[in-house]
Amino acid sequence: MSILTFIGVVLLLIIVLKLISLPFKIIIKFLINSIIGGIFLAVLSMLGIGITITGLMVVLTGLFGIPGMIIAIIISAIF
Numbered sequence: 001m002s003i004l005t006f007i008g009v010v011l012l013l014i015i016v017l018k019l020i021s022l023p024f025k026i027i028i029k030f031l032i033n034s035i036i037g038g039i040f041l042a043v044l045s046m047l048g049i050g051i052t053i054t055g056l057m058v059v060l061t062g063l064f065g066i067p068g069m070i071i072a073i074i075i076s077a078i079f
Contacts, residue, residue, distance in 0.1 A: 005053070006038045006053060010035070014031065033061070033065055036065075037061020037065070041057055049073065050077075057075075
């Protein structure tokens with residue numbers, strides 16, 4: 001179910017970014033970062049780190065990359 005949520009959030013973000021007419025290069029970069037961030041979150045979740053993959057976590061890793069992933073780990077450790 002979390003993979004469907006991830007795909008839904010990424011598709012929603014693509015639609016929103018297209019609506020505000022960002023350059024295509026920025027959209028592709030964000031999409032690639034979101035996919036890589038989602039994969040890293042899934043791997044960490046499978047290793048037992050205890051991260052729940054939510055839309056917020058995917059957006060954080062998509063926007064900020066590795067620092068966003070560290071923030072996502074901290075947020076999941078706190079809550």
